[in-house]
Amino acid sequence: MIVLDGVGMTYRADSGTVEALRDIAFTVDRGELVTLVGPSGCGKSTLLRIIAGLRPASAGRTVVDGRPVTRPIAAVGMVFQAPVLLKWRRIVDNVLLPAELAGLNPDDYRARAGELLRLVGLGDFGDKLPRELSGGMQQRAALCRALLLDPPLLLMDEPFGALDAMTRDELNLELLRVWGEGSQRRKTVLFVTHSIAEAVFLADRVVVMTPRPGRVASVVPVRLPRPRTTATRASADFGALTLQIHDVLSRPA
Amino acid sequence: MKVRALQRHAPSLLLFAALLAIWQLVPPLLNVREYLVPGPTAVVRAALSSSIPWHTHLWVTTIEILGGFALAGAAGVALGVAIAWSPTIARALVPFLVFVNTLPKVAVAPLFLLWLGYGIVPNVLIAALIGFFPVVINTAVGLTQVDDELLDLGRAFGAPAWKVFAKIRLPNALPYVLSALKITATAAVVGAIVGEFVASQAGLGTVIVNAQTNLNTPVAFAALLWISIIGLALYGAVGLAARWWAPWADTT
Incomplete structure (x- = not known):
């Protein structure tokens, strides 16, 4: 690879x-x-x-x-030392960012974003803003973002x-x-x-x-x-x- | 909830009431004449008196302030975007803007009146000139203070520059712009009044100048009261807008 x-x-x-x-x-x-x-x-x-x-x-x-x-x-999915989430977006919309940047329709990925968030234990936090989450939870969200397009x-x-x-x-x-x-x-x-x-x-x-x-x-x-x-x-x-x-x-x- | 809000504001309200009381009671005891220091009741009476066409003056000054504020905001954001977009534009523009900003605007005001004549327009321009600079700087800073990693994500997914701009840079700049607009709100009030001081036929600044020549101090104080009400209202509106549009940022 x-x-x-x-x-x-x-x-x-x-x-x-x-x-x-x-x-x-x-x-x-x-x-x-x-x-x-x-x-x-x-x-x-x-x-x-x-x-x-x-x-x-x-x-x-x-x-x-x-x-x-x-x-x-x-x-490729990338995860950095800092979560670098967009502060103004809800967690689920942060996870959907790669779809938007890649010119895809984010609505097609909503179900997958929810699934990924559930997988890392953030199922109930999709509607929160990043600052409402702990550092560990933010990094989990960043992992979901990296995985969204299944790289x-x-x-x-x-x-x-x-x-x-x-x-x-x-x-x-x-x-x-x-x-x-x-x-x-x-x-x-x-x-x-x-x-x-x-x-x-x-x-x-x-x-x-x-x-x-x-x-x-x-x-x-x-x-x-x-x-x-x-x-x-x-x-x-x-x-x-x-x-x-x-x-x-x-x-x- | 309401009780708690009252408790929180109690110290400032008490202080305010105490100052009003001192202002009302002490000057007569010291035999200070009303044309030097009018008491609060005299000021309020003047502010509501029908001998001065307050609504006309209020209207003129409010239009000048809002016009200057809007112009400063629009021009400031546009220039900030240009500076953040291209290093060449930044190198060309920034020294010039710094120069314009260091000019004492009060000294420029007579020139504006000379070129544009009396009226609302020169005062709008002076208000805008005093208030635009912080918006330029904050817009440029907000657009460029973006985590490199986010820009890397944009590149990795082949996002065009405009998309990175719209989805990452612009929202990132919003709290910066809004906090600059708070400064602009107060600066625009100063600018409008300065313009009216220099020469004007209407507006609260004109009222103060006329009251001064007639030694009608209660009216001058009343004009000051109205100016501060406009200023506070604009500042408060920008603060509310900041909370509404950028709830993620802790702007106070």
Whole structure:
């Protein structure tokens, strides 16, 4: 689904040229959930924007769904660190925004929007304004917005990073449910985080990145059984994987 | 509910009543003449007196204020949109607007009268000139202070610029514009009165100038009372509009 080959990114700043990404190469298969973990400043978010076609890379090849990325790709759902809901719209109308932006008739998607909101426990909140919801609920609504047009690919940029630990754990489970952990029709997900535990808990594979310039240090397969539960976090395998990634990150470059 | 509202406003109402009482009672005790400081009852009597054609003056001044307010709002939003739309237009326009805004409008007023003659039109223009600048700035800021991620969403779904403008930028700017219009509401009152001070045949500002020459101070105070009523009404109307159109924003 996603193929990155030698992707690099340099940009000019006041202090001279800055190399943000160097020689990034990995793939994400269809239906796979890959997490991208690394310290802040390693270019994770930039990489996500390159894949979405929102920013051109300065080197290498980016291919999504068999096509080289040269402009914003349409069949993608995006979730950001902040919910960025439109403050003046009710939750359900926020969820419908992608349909409007894409030039579709939002009325055709009302039923689906309601269904998505019910799925994440916001069934009774469609008529509320964003400010009437907690941060976690707003982020759930943002997830529904990303899923509205049923995109095959989800790009998530530290979506739960600003939430408290309990809400974050809860939303991790919810994401896995929405992703279709038990079903065959899974979406492809690339999920950026700076939490090692979150990266391991969600992933089929974890791409570990090191900073300045951002490089792939290691790709760690996660063979923990699915569906994952709260008990997964307590297993020995989970602990071992977390430690392994921690070691990769603290290794001197 | 009503009791609670009364409790909330009680301090300001009490203060107001106390000031009125002092105003009414203290000057006579100190032997201050009415033509220097007329008491509140004298002012109200003058404000309701039929010896001054109040409704004509009220009408003229209200039209000038509303006209100036509307013109400042329309021109301000249009210029703000232009500035937010194109960096080139912004670079061309902003220094010029800053220059116009730093001109003392009171000093420009005689020129307007020279060019346009007496009447409502020059006073409308002065009112608009005093009030338009905050609208320009707030409109431009409101249109551009949009989360990058929202603009990314627009790009990702291939939305044309006008659609991003209509669905994201414009509603985002609305609370900014409305809070600028509150400033414009008070500025338009100042502008209209300044115009009337310089030269005019009708309007509450004219009443004040004439009352001053006749030492008819109660009438001058009464005109002031009417001006403040118009100003408060306009300010209140804009506040209500803000609550109605932009309930998501906490504008007070």
